[in-house]
Amino acid sequence: MLTGPWVFLTVAAFGLGANSLSMAVFIRERKLISSNPRLLIISQASVDLIGCVLAAIKWLTIYAPIRVPANFIGTIVCHLWFSEYVIWLTVLCSTLNLQFITLERFVALVFPLVTRSATKLKAGIAGIWIYTALHMWRVFIDLSRGDGSHSNCCVYNRAIPAWVSRSFGLVNFSMLYALPVVNMSICYSAMIVTLRRNRSCISEESQKKKLAASSKLIKTFLVAGVAYVLCFTANQISYLLH
Numbered sequence: 569m570l571t572g573p574w575v576f577l578t579v580a581a582f583g584l585g586a587n588s589l590s591m592a593v594f595i596r597e598r599k600l601i602s603s604n605p606r607l608l609i610i611s612q613a614s615v616d617l618i619g620c621v622l623a624a625i626k627w628l629t630i631y632a633p634i635r636v637p638a639n640f641i642g643t644i645v646c647h648l649w650f651s652e653y654v655i656w657l658t659v660l661c662s663t664l665n666l667q668f669i670t671l672e673r674f675v676a677l678v679f680p681l682v683t684r685s686a687t688k689l690k691a692g693i694a695g696i697w698i699y700t701a702l703h704m705w706r707v708f709i710d711l712s713r714g715d716g717s718h719s720n721c722c723v724y725n726r727a728i729p730a731w732v733s734r735s736f737g738l739v740n741f742s743m744l745y746a747l748p749v750v751n752m753s754i755c756y757s758a759m760i761v762t763l764r765r766n767r768s769c770i771s772e773e774s775q776k777k778k779l780a781a782s783s784k785l786i787k788t789f790l791v792a793g794v795a796y797v798l799c800f801t802a803n804q805i806s807y808l809l810h
Contacts, residue, residue, distance in 0.1 A: 576627040583620035587613040603686055604676075608669045611693050615665055619658035626655060638719040643712060646722035651711040653704055661700040663744055666792075667751050668692055674755040678762050703743065706736040737808050745804040748796065756789040 590613040594606050634650055636642030648654055672689065675682050706728075714723040763782035 573627045573630050576623055580620045580624040580627070583616060587617040587620065591617070604672065604684055604689060607686060607689055608672060612662065612665050612669060615658055615662045619655065619662060622655050622658060626652070634722050635720055636713060636722060642720065646711045646713050647708050650722045651707055653708045656707050657700055657704050660703060660744060661696055663748055664696045664700065665693065667748050668696060670752055670755045674759055677759045741804050741808045745800050752789065752793055752796070756785060760785050
C-alpha cells in the first residue's frame, strides 16, 4: 500500500515521456513514414498518453477523501472518476488499438493485395472508441452517489445481479487478456512464416532482408508478448476470480 502509488506514478511518468516522444517522431517524420502505420501509431500513443495522465492524477489523489457534491455533478463524478471508468476505458481502448495495429500489419504482409485505406482505418479507430465506451458500462454503474446522509459519498451499486457481473467478468477477461494473447500469437507467427518462406523468384539480397525483418518481428513479438503477459496476467486472473 505504501509503495504501490509510487510504482504507478513512475510507470505513468515513463509513459508520458515515451508516448510524447513517439507522437513527436511520427508527426515530424510524416514524409518518411507511410500514412497507415503513422495514423495507427499516433492513435496508440494518444490513447496511452491519456491513460498515463489519468493514472498519474488517480494515484496522486489516492489518499484524498472521496467526497462529491450532493447533486447531479457529484453523481457524474462517481460514475466517471471514482468508479475508474475513464481509466479502464483507456486501458481497453489501448489494448484493442494494439490488436488493430497487429491485424493491419498482418494483412499488409500476408495479404498485401487487400486494400487498407486511411478511411477504413479511421472508421476502425472510431469503432474501437465506441465499443469500448459501451463495453465499460458495467464499470460505469459500479459506483453511484448515495442517498440521505451519504449523499456526498460514492457507494457501490449492490443491485446488480450476480450473473451480470459474472458475464461481464468473462467478457472482460476475453477482451483484455485471452483474445489479445491469441491474436498476437497467431498474427506474428503467420508474419514470421511468410517472411521466412523461400521463393525462387526472389533475389538473394531480398531474401536476406526478409530474414532480417523476420528476426525483428520475433524480437518485437517476444517483447510485446512477454510484457503484455507480465502486465495483465495477475490483474485479469484475480479480477476474473473476484
